[in-house]
Amino acid sequence: MTDFLTVQSVRTFAVGKELKTKRSEPFPVESGEAKLLEAQGLVTIVGPGEAPEDEAPAEAPAIMSERPKRKGKSDAVDEDA
Numbered sequence: 001m002t003d004f005l006t007v008q009s010v011r012t013f014a015v016g017k018e019l020k021t022k023r024s025e026p027f028p029v030e031s032g033e034a035k036l037l038e039a040q041g042l043v044t045i046v047g048p049g050e051a052p053e054d055e056a057p058a059e060a061p062a063i064m065s066e067r068p069k070r071k072g073k074s075d076a077v078d079e080d081a
Contacts (some may be wrong), residue, residue, distance in 0.1 A: 005034040009032035013042045028052055 009020040028049030
């Protein structure tokens with residue numbers, strides 16, 4: 001399980017497709033990423049955080065009892081030649 005920390009942006013920077021600014025709400029990031037961002041002077045660590053909902057562990061996919069049937073391979077050699 002990954003540890004998360006809540007950070008507050010000090011300077012403007014991009015996280016994925018979002019821009020984080022001084023006015024942004026504190027947000028959770030992985031602890032290693034939080035320490036890198038803090039070392040670069042982009043954020044201050046506010047405290048411990050929780051995993052974002054979209055990154056929460058997903059359920060294991062259902063296991064199929066049958067393998068899908070494969071299509072037969074076409075012959076590369078033309079018999080009429």
